[in-house]
Amino acid sequence: MIICRTITELKEQIGLLRKKEKSIGFVPTMGYLHEGHASLLRYSAEDNDATVLSIFVNPLQFGPNEDLDRYPRDEKRDLALAEECGTDIVFMPSVQEMYPAKPLTTVIVNQVTDRLCGASRPGHFDGVGTVVSKLFHLVQPDKAYFGMKDAQQVAVIQQMVNDLNFPVDIIPCPIVREPDGLALSSRNVYLNAEQRQQAVVLSQTLEKASDWLKEPGMTVERLLARVKVQIDKAAETAIDYAELLYYPSLQPPAANAPINTLNQPLILALAVKFGATRLIDNRLLHANEVNVHVQNDDEVKAAPGNRY
Template sequence: MIICRTKAELKEQLSNLRQANKKVGLVPTMGYLHEGHASLLRQARSECEVAVLSIFVNPLQFGPNEDLDRYPRDEKRDLALAEECGTDIVFIPSVEEMYPSKPLTMVIVNQVTDRLCGASRPGHFDGVGTVVSKLFHLVAPDRAYFGMKDAQQVAVIEQMVHDLNFPVQIVPCPIVREPDGLALSSRNVYLNAEQRGQAVILSKTLQQASEWAEEPEMTVERLQAKVKVELSKASEAVIDYVELLHYPSLQAPEAIALIQSIKQPLILALAVKFGTTRLIDNQLIQAAEVNEHVQNDDEVKAAPGNRHGSEPELCR
């Protein structure tokens, strides 16, 4: 496994591979790796001849009152897990390497960022789009792998790739969960015992909501209201948002629309705080078209002994 810390080193290592027409898969992360990231790396390794992992805590996607400074980091463990998964190249740049000066150019994706985390974390997806576009230029992957836990991020990146004609295939990958259903997240490590016990209400409520959505008279606004009531049963939970939206456009259906009358795929997305820890989760509903290339996330569980309370995607 080759470790690159500069753009020049990365370019040198990739140049020979490109000349040999090797198919390259990229897994962009912010580190603190775990079974969720491992599932992305294993898929990249199985589908591509070269698996590239990037580890970079991107300051552009953190707001002024967010947890950039305390975001968990463990390079030694990250490298061990990456090697275990058969990763070929790990790119670990410094902030100074990625941004030698304050960037004057940002990649801004509109409309799909208007709601959910885009609304509650202004500027967040501008930072995501900018750093991912830089990584795409530096690595030039054939495929890039992203976890569906941050489904909005997947939608944003897919829109960016479409609009800017990046020659890369985006591969959405299923959510990886703890045995009790909690989605893996790098921020789970912040939860105390009580909060950790209560946090499973997110996945349990999403499962219930999938059943409620099948009721003939269930409307969009009624489902959202029922989910909020259910989440509120956890005393530590503070709801940021509960939204049922079209996917991947992330536009809102009519509030009074019967869910069973909506033919397009929908996503039920949640963001809930437990203390200072903000968790997100989601469930695709009526999503046959979407799920053609995304495995049912409820079937993907973290391997015992290889969980670090973390999540399989770039920015969470």
């Protein structure tokens, strides 16, 4: 496994792969890797001749009051997991290497960023779009792998790729969960024992909602009301958002619309604070109308017409 800390080193290694006509899979991360990241690396290793992993805590996607400085980092552990998953190249640049000067060019994706995390974290997806665009130019991947835990991020990246004609296939992969259902996240480490126990309310609520929406006459408004009541039963919770939207457009259906009349794929997306720790989770509904990377995995979903 080759470790590159500069853009020059990375370009040299990518050039060698291209000369050998090797296909390249890419997994961009902010590090502190867990089994969710490992699953992306394994998908890439299966699909491509070479896999590139980037580890970079991108300051552009953190707001002034967010956890940039305390975002968890463990380089030694990350590299061991990457090698175990068959990664060929790890790109680990410094902030100075990626942004030697304040960037005057940013990538802004409209509409799909208007709600969910885009609304509660202003500027977040501008930072995501900018750094991912930069990484795509440097790595030149054939395929890039993203976890569906952040389904809005997948939609934003796909929109950017479509609009700007990036020559890369975006491959969303399943949410990986703990045995009790909690979605894996680098931020789970912030939870104390009580909060960790309460956090399973997210996956439990998504599961219950899958049944509630089948009830005759269930509307968007009624479903979301039930979702919020269910989450509020857990201690130390503060709901940032709970929304039912079309996916991948992330536009809202009418609040009084009966759900059984909505023929487009939907996403139920949650963001909840447990103490000071904000966690997200989601579930895509009407799964028969979306494509999947792993056909038998309930958690892998994609926008219709896109190969994620």
